[in-house]
Amino acid sequence: MVAANDGAHLIVDDLIGTRRVVPQTASVTLGRASEFPIGVDDPSMHRAFLHFWCDHGMWMVRNVGSFISATIQPSYRTTKYSPVRLTPRTQWPLPAGVNSILFATRNLQYELEVTVARPVESIPRMDVPLAPFTMGTFDPNIEQQQVLAALAAPLHRDPSADPRIVVPSVKDLAGQLGWGEKKTSQKIQYIAETLKRLGVPQFQDGVNVPWRIVLAKFAAENPHLYA
Structure with missing residues (x-):
């Protein structure tokens, strides 16, 4: 480059x-x-x-x-x-x-x-726009943030790792969060369905990967949602 x-x-x-x-x-x-x-x-x-x-x-x-x-x-x-x-x-x-x-x-x-066009120099400046807030944004609550952070943690530790191997199972994730497996699974499903409704491409129909894995990759790319 x-x-x-x-x-x-x-x-x-x-x-x-x-x-x-x-x-x-x-x-x-x-x-x-x-x-x-x-x-x-x-x-x-x-x-x-x-x-x-x-x-x-x-x-x-x-x-x-x-x-x-x-x-x-x-x-x-x-x-x-x-x-x-x-x-x-x-x-x-x-x-x-x-x-x-x-x-x-x-x-x-x-x-x-x-x-x-040719090589530059300047100081960044950005005005805050005045318009209605963007529709279709995701603002996770505390428990949803905990799920996202826990799923993304292994990928932050090793970005080259295979998510299918390092992302915790529902059982392990439940243990980390101190929840039951049913609650943990429901949280994952709810977040995934919310992102699907919002039109996030990774969560649309036709994805043949467990939501847990897709959500872990999404969370790793968007740490501002839970940091």
């Missing part, structure tokens, strides 16, 4: 007619109620989702949402690198060249092109 450095501008293109050139002295936020609007008619889109700025000569992107993840991958016109999953509250340096950013809500799939 080749990161941008030495003074460049950023080009953001939603591929449906809106394109903006961001100079090295500025930043830009994308979202339903942000300066670069995306998904304005999609109530499941975050009001503020992706924030771009330049830090010490390098263009950065941060997922400032609380629910939706994005995948950043090289466009056919740019240097090759492995796709990167940008989960909520995480950030990543953008490589020089053309980058595709893919994400989805329960209603729509989106694709953007973000080009680091």
Whole structure:
């Protein structure tokens, strides 16, 4: 991966007619109620989702949402690198060249092109948008947070581990939490069904993996839900 450095501008293109050139002295936020609007008619889109700025000569992107993840991958016109999953509250340096950013809500799939045209420098700034809160967000209660944290713990200890091996069984999880197996199983099922209703792709019909495993991977990618 080749990161941008030495003074460049950023080009953001939603591929449906809106394109903006961001100079090295500025930043830009994308979202339903942000300066670069995306998904304005999609109530499941975050009001503020992706924030771009330049830090010490390098263009950065941060997922400032609380629910939706994005995948950043090289466009056919740019240097090759492995796709990167940008989960909520995480950030990543953008490589020089053309980058595709893919994400989805329960209603729509989106694709953007973000080009680091020449290497930059600036200070991040983000205004808080004024609009109704995003529909379809997940705000777990204390017991749900305990389930998420316990399921994700083995994957935090060893991100390369196979979830099917290291994620605790319902029986072991119940023992860790001091609950009965029935209560533990019901908690897992309820969280999974809630995320399914909210349109989270991993929890839709056709997934042939136990919810416990899917939920563990989701929790590991979204520690802000229980940290």
